[in-house]
Amino acid sequence: MQRLYRNCYAMDRKCYEEYGLTEDLLMEHAAEGMARQIRERFDAGARVLIAAGPGNNGADGITLARLLQGRYDVRLSLPLGAKSAMAKLQLERARKVGVPLAEAVEAAECIVDALFGAGLSRPLSEEITALVERLNDLEGFKLACDIPTGLDERGVPSPVAFRADLTVTMGALKEALYLDAAKEYVGRIECVDLGVERLLYEEESTTYLLEESDFLPPLRRDRPSAHKGSFGHAAVFCGEKEGAGILAGSAAARFGAGLTTLVIHEKLSAPPAFLMLSTTVPPRATALAIGMGLGEYFEEELLEKEVVDSSLPVVLDADAFAKPELLQIVHQENREVVITPHPAEFARLWKYLMKEELSVEEIQENRFELARRFSARFPRIVLLLKGANPIIAHLGELYVNPLGTVALAKGGSGDVLSGLIVALLAQGYEALDAAIQGSLALALAARSYEGADYSMLPTDLIERLGSLSSEE
Numbered sequence: 509m510q511r512l513y514r515n516c517y518a519m520d521r522k523c524y525e526e527y528g529l530t531e532d533l534l535m536e537h538a539a540e541g542m543a544r545q546i547r548e549r550f551d552a553g554a555r556v557l558i559a560a561g562p563g564n565n566g567a568d569g570i571t572l573a574r575l576l577q578g579r580y581d582v583r584l585s586l587p588l589g590a591k592s593a594m595a596k597l598q599l600e601r602a603r604k605v606g607v608p609l610a611e612a613v614e615a616a617e618c619i620v621d622a623l624f625g626a627g628l629s630r631p632l633s634e635e636i637t638a639l640v641e642r643l644n645d646l647e648g649f650k651l652a653c654d655i656p657t658g659l660d661e662r663g664v665p666s667p668v669a670f671r672a673d674l675t676v677t678m679g680a681l682k683e684a685l686y687l688d689a690a691k692e693y694v695g696r697i698e699c700v701d702l703g704v705e706r707l708l709y710e711e712e713s714t715t716y717l718l719e720e721s722d723f724l725p726p727l728r729r730d731r732p733s734a735h736k737g738s739f740g741h742a743a744v745f746c747g748e749k750e751g752a753g754i755l756a757g758s759a760a761a762r763f764g765a766g767l768t769t770l771v772i773h774e775k776l777s778a779p780p781a782f783l784m785l786s787t788t789v790p791p792r793a794t795a796l797a798i799g800m801g802l803g804e805y806f807e808e809e810l811l812e813k814e815v816v817d818s819s820l821p822v823v824l825d826a827d828a829f830a831k832p833e834l835l836q837i838v839h840q841e842n843r844e845v846v847i848t849p850h851p852a853e854f855a856r857l858w859k860y861l862m863k864e865e866l867s868v869e870e871i872q873e874n875r876f877e878l879a880r881r882f883s884a885r886f887p888r889i890v891l892l893l894k895g896a897n898p899i900i901a902h903l904g905e906l907y908v909n910p911l912g913t914v915a916l917a918k919g920g921s922g923d924v925l926s927g928l929i930v931a932l933l934a935q936g937y938e939a940l941d942a943a944i945q946g947s948l949a950l951a952l953a954a955r956s957y958e959g960a961d962y963s964m965l966p967t968d969l970i971e972r973l974g975s976l977s978s979e980e
């Protein structure tokens with residue numbers, strides 16, 4: 509797990525005030541971090557075009573030009589000139605080592621965007637927008653300095669923003685790079701130390717980035733005397749769209765629940781043989797999941813009695829967010845509860861619980877802030893806000909999972925996720941661990957799919973659950 513930050517200003521200040529470092533020194537490390545990435549990828553002589561802006565993001569780019577000059581065919585473009593003191597100083601140095609200025613944007617094997625970083629303070633002008641479009645249209649490898657130009661401090665992209673293959677970010681990882689919309693622009697993300705080890709640079713944070721090595725597959729069954737009752741009993745409500753419940757139930761069984769029962773209202777057409785059926789929650793159930801394809805089958809009284817009045821750990825998903833009786837659960841402080849809304853469901857939930865209307869767009873632009881506000885209001889509840897980079901919130905802490913792929917953008921992926929989480933709850937995991945591990949398992953299952961990304965089915969995910977392993 510790595511830490512994420514809203515910005516690095518306080519940590520930069522610490523470098524100057526406590527460690528006696530200078531801006532010049534930090535910048536040299538920032539530029540050297542980019543130079544290293546370029547040297548690893550390109551042979552001497554390759555053309556590197558660096559588009560540098562007027563501030564210190566541009567100054568990083570100008571410094572990079574100096575570091576590469578001599579070994580590479582460097583072209584430096586300064587469409588707005590050099591304005592900050594550091595940019596002027598770096599330009600003077602770059603000139604002295606012979607860095608040539610580019611008249612216009614020209615084709616290159618490596619294209620570096622050092623136009624704007626943390627200081628972008630207003631929309632891009634037409635001229636800069638056109639420049640970013642031209643850079644995007646070039647064929648070469650694209651490297652963004654600190655943050656791709658056009659993303660604001662939340663990560664929200666302008667209509668045109670630089671599309672990087674690699675973002676080399678300075679000092680520490682920023683939340684903005686992990687907003688769903690930013691996923692289109694950032695490419696791979698590498699973080700560079702600025703003159704001190706990351707450990708010394710970083711401050712406390714309440715936001716974390718999940719990594720592959722955080723995944724711990726469910727415990728192997730190493731007790732030969734264990735029986736099915738040793739691994740919990742997941743009860744999955746199966747409603748009008750029965751496929752959703754069947755997917756969730758199948759995922760739960762595959763992810764280790766000792767028993768899985770589909771709680772049904774009407775006889776199912778063809779449930780898998782390993783799932784049991786019941787019209788009530790079995791007395792020995794150890795966790796519940798409800799909402800996937802639920803519809804209107806179940807009477808309110810039954811839901812009250814079997815789900816709301818129960819103390820079992822529970823996953824609420826999909827249609828559960830349209831049922832006020834089920835939403836009472838969010839107020840149950842002493843229960844393990846995971847809620848898994850997608851942004852439109854989160855909007856509905858927000859209106860009901862927070863009495864405030866938000867559009868899906870507002871939610872997507874402010875995912876981190878809203879997840880934080882939700883967690884401040886309902887600290888005990890584990891919120892898993894779905895998206896390209898799902899955010900899990902609990903007790904005011906956020907965990908971001910950047911590992912998912914577009915192959916997951918298909919009906920049924922969310923049902924599988926609910927099944928994974930209820931399987932872990934049934935086996936005794938705490939709600940936060942169940943949400944984190946379920947989310948990681950889903951992403952890793954998708955990554956292990958070998959077919960074309962458009963072709964993956966929820967059943968492919970379920971098949972892969974048995975062979976997941978963490979990288980390390």
Ligand SMILES: NC(=O)C1=CN([C@@H]2O[C@H](COP(=O)(O)OP(=O)(O)OC[C@H]3O[C@@H](n4cnc5c(N)ncnc54)[C@H](OP(=O)(O)O)[C@@H]3O)[C@@H](O)[C@H]2O)[C@@H](O)CC1
Nearest residue numbers: 520534535562563564565624625626627628629630631654
């Ligand atoms: N702090 C540190 O210790 C370290 C910082 N580092 C680096 O510094 C970067 C931050 O630098 P920064 O603060 O100078 O901001 P930056 O992104 O260059 O933009 C500011 C300039 O752009 C201008 N401008 C803004 N928006 C504009 C627009 N739409 N259209 C046109 N102009 C616009 C703005 O002009 P103004 O608003 O004043 O008119 C100003 O001139 C950071 O991302 C990292 O790369 C590293 O070296 C490590 C150490």
Ligand SMILES: [K+]
Nearest residue numbers: 621624655657
């Ligand atoms: K940039």
